[in-house]
Amino acid sequence: MTMPMTLAQKLIARAAGRQTVAPGEIVTCDVDLAMFHDSSGPRRLKPMLDELRAPIWDKRKVVLVIDHYVPEADEESRRIVKIARDWAAEQALPHVIDSQGICHVVLPQAGHVRPGMLCVGGDSHSPTGGAFGAYMFGVGATEMLGVLVTGRIWLKVPHTIFMRWTGRLQPGVSAKDMMLAMLGRFGMHGGQYQAVEYCGEAVQALGMAERMTLANMSAELGAQAGLVQPDQTTRAWLEATGADVEELGLVRWHSDEDACGVRHSFDASGLAPQVALPHSPANVRGVDDLEPTPVQVAYVGACTGAKLEDLRAAARVLRGRRVAAGVRLMVAPASVRDRDAAAMDGTLQALQDAGAVMLPTACGACAGYGSSIPEGSTVISSTARNFRGRMGAATAQVYLGSPYTVAASALRGRIADAREMLA
């Protein structure tokens, strides 16, 4: 009779070839998928692999995404991207996603992340994959080297922190607000490098894009992984991308009811829009509790906050209106697919008519690339991190919010509550 296990334990047990694993144990797991990008990948991995004279263990399980240094803005960026493309060709990598958008969004779009998998990504927002019921976490380049050479990785089995959300989000309130509320309560070490699992009726009611936002910012909570139990919503999304959904095995991938874990409860119905103040994602207050805060820049971007659903959220607020004088609204869609869908359904038009400037589908200002954030400006951003200098301007004051909040703030010229505009 096997002991009750959380989803995290079940995923790790399978990858470790074990019936059960207990929190605290150190185990070695087979890796189903290794993803890296132009910044964390070839320019770091090639010299080390050459030094070891070792081949990649299984190229079918490797995905290279080119998303950080594109579009190439300068000589250094061109050099880095060339290294990536040349190495991909030299290694005959079967899976290369080049300039299609941000890795955490294009990876599942291409069907690479499915329930039950154990995946690693060369980027700290790799926990996004957890939205699909996969155990996915971020690793550095040398760790990735170890995976590429051995196909395995060591793990300390985490205990699980359950974040149960009951009720239903109000219009104009979103997964980003849920995340910021959790960050405000638990801080950036609240996840303790364990597994967080998001559950409850309010989470089950979310679409995949919103679940990805939750999983994505598990990194800011300091969790190793952020999981959502896969269900029919997951299946339908994967089916729509063309992935093979026959063997998903959804029934298996859930936490047992009596599994050990820490449990916290939240009410989605009473949740107001939240904002993270400079310079920490955990410096959170309700949008109604802020002093009037004028903004000069409103940024809708990143894997966290510029998927199709995020763009639509911003458009719902901005349609038929213009941004305030003195505000620069910038929109950098998370992927080409999201951008094209937004072009087709009028979302982009609504944003541009409101005064939005379109930026390329790449990480952009979220990670300080692209020089789009002026020094000394106050920014409201749909991205995940507002550390000092993070967005490329050392003296910018960056506030984090949902795409709804970013759009509402662009309209008012100060941080504002989107619910007023959607009523």
Place this chain on the structure above:
Amino acid sequence: MRTWRLPEEVDTDQLAPGHAMKHGIDVIARHCLEQLRPDFARGVRPGDVIVAGPNFGLGSSREQAASVLVHLGIAAVIAPSYAGLYFRNAFNVGLLLLTCKDARRIADGEAIAFDARAGRVLRAGGEVLRCEPIPDFLLDMVAAGGLLPQLKKKLSENR
């Protein structure tokens, strides 16, 4: 040697700033901690130690945030806790992290000694601070200079 005492919440953007990330480790080193301790990059010497607050290294998976300290010759970081991803990266590149709940008792500039295997830090005045035990396989990794030298050794043994 001397201790560099850093403010609370040192993130990876402080250790390896985004604007320097397109360059090699020697350039990143010149900008290491430039906003928090502008005197660090020029003043640090091999054998120095960093003392920090909780959740040191939070943020990105960029390994440079750890390897920059190896490049600058930092012998160890002593802090009450670390971001998990940073913890793994550090040992992988041969950077020793000591987890010590009383790290903040150490003063800036202090000359200290430490014994990683015994889990002890010896302060200038003789006070002994205890550190959490580190698994042997991680201590071996640091002693070898990181995962890459270990892999190299293992692969050549198998040839």
